[in-house]
Amino acid sequence: KNQVEQSPQSLIILEGKNCTLQCNYTVSPFSNLRWYKQDTGRGPVSLTIMTFSENTKSNGRYTATLDADTKQSSLHITASQLSDSASYICVVHTNAGKSTFGDGTTLTVKP
Amino acid sequence: DTEVTQTPKHLVMGMTNKKSLKCEQHMGHRAMYWYKQKAKKPPELMFVYSYEKLSINESVPSRFSPECPNSSLLNLHLHALQPEDSALYLCASSQDPGQGRQRSNQPQHFGDGTRLSIL
Numbered sequence: 001k002n003q004v005e006q007s008p009q010s011l012i013i014l015e016g017k018n019c020t021l022q023c024n025y026t027v028s029p030f031s032n033l034r035w036y037k038q039d040t041g042r043g044p045v046s047l048t049i050m051t052f053s054e055n056t057k058s059n060g061r062y063t064a065t066l067d068a069d070t071k072q073s074s075l076h077i078t079a080s081q082l083s084d085s086a087s088y089i090c091v092v093h094t095n096a097g098k099s100t101f102g103d104g105t106t107l108t109v110k111p
Numbered sequence: 112d113t114e115v116t117q118t119p120k121h122l123v124m125g126m127t128n129k130k131s132l133k134c135e136q137h138m139g140h141r142a143m144y145w146y147k148q149k150a151k152k153p154p155e156l157m158f159v160y161s162y163e164k165l166s167i168n169e170s171v172p173s174r175f176s177p178e179c180p181n182s183s184l185l186n187l188h189l190h191a192l193q194p195e196d197s198a199l200y201l202c203a204s205s206q207d208p209g210q211g212r213q214r215s216n217q218p219q220h221f222g223d224g225t226r227l228s229i230l
Contacts (some may be wrong), residue, residue, distance in 0.1 A: 042224075103152065
């Protein structure tokens with residue numbers, strides 16, 4: 001069964017600190033992996049999209065990594081800000097256009 | 112402001128009512144999606160429209176009826192809903208629906224959703 005597992009389920013960090021969120025998947029055949037940020041009461045916003053051949057991709061203070069061999073991805077947030085408080089969702093897409101969502105990691109950044 | 116506009120933002124309806132959710136995008140995207148999201152859960156895909164034709168229906172009950180009148184609009188018609196259908200309904204669009212590795216690498220742009228409550 002295609003699955004996407006995210007860890008931790010929730011995370012609290014202090015403003016200015018770095019953090020790393022994890023995403024492990026068993027989805028096949030793999031097409032791409034996406035990280036989304038969803039603020040409370042808003043729709044998800046795309047942060048990065050990574051294909052099979054990409055190992056790392058950055059978007060400002062967000063850096064995503066992908067190891068297609070071990071089927072693992074991470075999202076690293078540098079110098080966190082209060083506005084980073086949100087749910088971070090990992091989504092894996094197949095070549096057939098199917099998508100599997102992880103349950104998300106809820107990040108809280110405290111002053 | 113998002114580039115995908117959903118109306119209304121909130122909707123409260125009884126189980127016997129008929130209502131419609133609307134979604135609009137003017138980015139020239141040819142794929143549009145409906146998702147259902149329960150609290151503290153990820154979005155669940157309901158329908159995908161590709162070039163204005165329904166391409167994916169994830170076994171959604173018939174009380175939800177999608178419609179794509181043109182390439183910019185997507186509706187979700189609701190009838191005889193149940194209390195468990197209360198959720199945030201998200202619309203999304205992407206440039207190309209994608210059938211292979213090359214064309215599917217497009218981000219989905221989400222609206223902010225309609226929060227639906229069934230009494």
